[in-house]
Amino acid sequence: MVRPQSKPSEREKYRAPRTALDVENYPVAPSELELAQVHVYVRHGERTPVSTRMSGAPGNIPERWNMCREARRFRAAVAGDPSARLLDVTRIVEQSSGQAAEGECLLGELTDTGRASTFNFGQALRRLYIEKLGLLPDTLTNQADVYFRSTNMPRTVESLQQVIHGLYPMSKCDPLISHRILVRNGREENLIGNTLGCKRLETLLVNFATAAAAAYNPTLEPLDKRLSKYLGGNPIRVDGKPRASGILDTIRAAMAHGLKVPSEFEERSITSTIERAVVNEWFSDKTEEVRRLGMGRLLGDLITKMEIKANEAYTVDRSPKILIHSTHDTALAALANTLDVFDDRWPGFTASITFELFKHSTPSNGSAEPLPTNTPPPQQNPGILQSVLSKPFKQRRQLAADYYVRARYQNRNLVLPLCAEEGKHLHGSPEFCTLEAFAERVIELVPKDWDAECSV
Incomplete structure (x- = not known):
């Protein structure tokens, strides 16, 4: 006799993961550490599938998703007409039959649900880093405090727009502030493993x-x-x-x-x-070569900007306090993999990994060689990466020892194997890597000549 299969209970059912940022249960750092900078890498919000699958019987998953009614109206710049510089436009998807359905989504497009979740993510960042921790001012008056960057995909750009408006809505911005979203050309992109350029x-x-x-x-x-x-x-x-x-x-x-x-x-x-x-x-663990070619340049950018922040006392330029990057599941999994902390689960929509830079309130004695006082901001001179990382650690060791890095993924602290040894993390708190230990591993991953290694 064949026993009939029992239906899974609601608790036992497989569900797409929900990855809202948990502000209430955020673990505050020890009192001797002061938050100096945070780097956020967030996957775009909910989207439609990138291809039509299982739309016929018996799957019956909709071929067309009418879930993109928001942000369909926008204003476009008009060239050569001083009297009408902006034009109201409504974007509508046309089917191959010639029919057009208002609110229909394109394949792979951010939906209204995705816009809401990324806006909520931005609001959560505001509650955490402005209202709770005071890293950022309540009203944005200095453009240099923030850095926003996205891959050149509509769903990541639109997700970042929503995050920005949650973090700093127009009512919380100086009238002269205009939010900027930075996007790189395809072959220069490092927010993903760039197979186009490598x-x-x-x-x-x-x-x-x-x-x-x-x-x-x-x-x-x-x-x-x-x-x-x-x-x-x-x-x-x-x-x-x-x-x-x-x-x-x-x-x-x-x-x-x-x-x-x-x-x-x-x-x-x-x-x-x-x-x-x-x-x-x-996503699963790859070789050291894949880590170098995939995430090495991105981690190099990260550590460069952290070291510039650590050197800020010696420079006239002001580096950002928060850097938000809108990217993809492949980036989050690859970052976690490269640092040996991947949980072997597909990252959900709006999943995020953050790297927080802390300064010890009682710095150790000693001197370090600061960056030159005329050092340009990193986003204006990406070439500074090699000049910073080329300095031997004996010149930067003491400064790096006063700073710590904490990585967080899916609302939990990550204990990075690279700083597991005593002396490479804050005593009693292994999740706080010394900046020196973190940078030492990153330097091993940064390709000295990415183009040459990619041409092998």
Whole structure:
């Protein structure tokens, strides 16, 4: 006799993760540490799937999502007409049939839900770093206090716009302040593992994906009997058609918007098995070379800006207090992987990783060689990375010893293996790395000649 399968309870069901920033339970640093700077890397908000999958029976996941009614109206600059410099425009998606549905989303587009969650994320940053910790002023009067950057994707740019308005709405800005969002050209981008500009990285990642298919396709085979009916009779595979990553993307996007998905995908044993395979294909631990080519330059930017902040007492230029970067799941997972603290879970929408720089209130005795007093702000001179990191630590050691770095991911502190040894973290608090220990590891990861290494 075959016992009928019992339906999972609400608690047992697989759900897309919710990753709202938890301000109330934020662990305040020890009293001897003063927060000096924070770097935020946040994944964009909820979006539609990047491709249409399982839209026919029996999956019945909607092919078209009417969830993009907000921000459809905007004002565009008009060239050559001084009397009408702005033009009101409404953007509407046109279908191949010629029909146009107001509020319909493009594939991969930030939805109204995503706009709300990223706005809420910005408000949470305000409650934490302005109202609770006092790192930033209540009203923004100095543009140099903030730094905003995004990848050149509509969903990340629009997410960052929402974060900014949550952090510093216009009512909390000096009338002369105009928020700036920095975007880099594709080949210069380092907020993701840049396979466009680095063919060597692309080759390595393709090889890892092939290896993941060989290793994890057998774990997916037992799911075929229950899932193939939703995939046009095809088996579910890492390298299948559709790919397992695409299937999970559609399921998680639908769940995040409260849409009904086939009951099988709500079973934790099924979807967790798919997630494990997908995470190993996309995010799982890679080689030191992949870490260098993928995240080395980004971490180099991070440590450079921290060292400039640490040197601020010696410089006439003022560096930002908060730096917010709007990016993708691949960046968050790669950062965590590179620092050996990845939890092997696919980062959710608006998931974030932060790096907080603290100054010890009782600095140790000694001297360090400061940066030159005419050092330009980092965003104006990215070449400063090599000039800062090329200085031997014996010249910067004492200054670095007065500063600590704490990494946080998914609302929890990360204890980084790179500073586990005694003397490389704040005594009794292993989550606070010395800036020196953190920088030593980063220097190992920064390519000395990225273009040359990418051409191998």
